[in-house]
Amino acid sequence: VTIHIMQFARTYQSVRPAAMSLRSSSALVPSLRTLWRRAPYTAASFSSTVDSPVDKPVDFPGASTSPPASDPLSLPSSLKPSEVVSALDRHIVGQADAKKAVAIALRNRWRRRRIGAGPEAEDLRREITPRNVLMIGPTGCGKTEVARRMARMSDAPFLKVEATKFTEVGYHGRDVDQIVRDLVDVSLVMTKRAKTEELRADARAAVDGKVLDLLVGERADARARDSYASLLAEGHLEDAEVTVDVPEGLGETPPAPAAGGNGIAISFSEAGGQSQSLADVLSRVAGAGGRRGGSASERKKMPVREARKVLEEIELQRLLEPLDLTQEALRAVEEDGIVFLDEIDKICSNRDYARSGADASAEGVQRDLLPLIEGCTISTKHGNVQTDYILFIASGAFHSCKPSDLLPELQGRLPIRVELQGLTEHDLYRILTEPVGNLLRQQTELIATEGVALTFDDDAIREMAKIAALLNKTVENIGARRLHTVLERILEEISFTAAEMEEGATVTVTKDLVNERLANLLVGTTDLKRYIL
Helix, strand or coil: CHHHHHHHHHHHHHHHHHHHHHHCHHHHHHHHHHHHHHCCCCHHHHHHHCCCCCCCCCCCCCCCCCCCCCCHHHCCCCCCHHHHHHHHHCCCCCCHHHHHHHHHHHHHHHHHHCCCCCHHHHHHHHHCCCCCEEEECCCCCCHHHHHHHHHHHCCCCEEEEEHHHECCCCCCCECCHHHHHHHHHHHHHHHHHHHHHHHHHHHHHHHHHHHHHHHHCCCCCHHHHHHHHHHHHCCCCCCCEEEEEEECCCCCCCCCCCCCCCCCEECCCCCCCCCEEHHHHHHHHHHHHHCCCCCCEEEEEEEHHHHHHHHHHHHHHHHHCCCCHHHHHHHHHHHHCEEEEECHHHHCCCCCCCCCCCCCCCHHHHHHHHHHHHCCEEEECCEEEECCCCEEEEEECCCCCCHHHCCHHHHHCCCEEEECCCCCHHHHHHHHHCCCCCHHHHHHHHHHCCCCEEEECHHHHHHHHHHHHHHHHHCCCCHHHHHHHHHHHHHHHHHHHHHHCCCCCEEEECHHHHHHHCHHHHCCCCCHHHHCC
16 A cells, blocks of 8 residues: 555656646747747758759648658559659659650569469569660759659669769779669668558557556556556656666668768678678677677666657567568569669760770770679678669760760660650740749748748749740750759849848739849850850
8 A cells, every 4th residue: 555655646746747737838829829930831841842943842831751641752653654644744844755764664563563473474574674764865854853753652772873973893983783782771771661660550559568667667566557557548647757778779770872872982801792881890890899798778767758759669679670671672672673873974985086095984884884784693791682673764964975875785775765855945934833842832932931922923934934044045054953043043132131021021023023133144145165266
């Protein structure tokens, strides 16, 4: 009885501050409302909308950082080609041929997996290899954007790399085999994340019992546990402090490699001859020292609401231990992996002109890519990977050379060619108005956070598209990226003074304002130096 009275006293002391705070919580509503008005978008949701004009759609209040199930770009890879094209049309203007090629490539992966069972079907499935794609088009026309959107649509391991990051075998730098190793790392992160979400419900069910053990002890009788369980279920014990043994490195996930494959890589010879990153070596050394006395952990005091998250991560790690995530990740790479090789024209030389000297990032890299695209075995620290069924999509502007200047063998390994068209004035107008996350909407929502309404006249939008197209013709054709320069020049003064404007003010961008702001850009647009020998 004495023990029960002491336990109830401790519970009352922990619950009383939370109960008293509920009486004064109504006073916080005006302050919270004011904060919401001043910052209607969270940093995580809004920061993703200011990178590029057609990269990502605007996220609204309450939106999570991961795409919702209703988002067309988070649909499964079994989409019909027409549905894939429709989803891409919401974010990319024109380029129907490229969208169709990507949609067919995704659908063929799904078709190959659905071939019937049996020895004959298995033999046929082994003969069906992906048809790699080569996208050709001027810079800024949407080649990389198509690949980026495709990565969000597909649930397969996807890696975007730049061909100029690699050098010929025997030279200082990264060899092309690192592409597959980086793709395996991406697949491991995706596989672990997917399994974690599958097991999260089971982990949460086990957390309540562990929290109850921390509050009353494992040896408490059923009556005490029932009392605490009812209080816990009603939320009265969320502020009670408990002591949790937190393993070191809990919840840490090795970062996936960057899109361009950047990073520090130091070559340490292993049995397979592959290179290891410096972080892997240091973590292995640190792990060897920390496991001598068992898994290291630290005892921490925290409220129940925080302990739930920690205990959930611990339980998830326990549930993931018996699963062979590595083999599943390797299978995903071999069967569904997609590699996007950007700037492939930068490793191509014009055969009409004599080449002087050796370039470690040119024709030698093409030769190294041949077995990788055709199909070979790459040794990684997680195991061997067959590249026979990895889909490769290459792209390049080919300003100073032609696709026929590539090695004939490499041309044969990229059988599907798609030519993307340059952007016209009408295309630039559509880019400013049609995509879900267009530039005008981004700027409007950014200025709205200052309490200022920003609007654009249709004549002003068409004038911006006209000037951007003129600059692309007379200065340098950089495609849709020119809209960044034009729009930032127009809105520079407005963005600077918006914080000092009155609440509810309205600013309208007119055609006269556009011409006034861009007058300096239009003076001497023709660069005469281009015609001086």
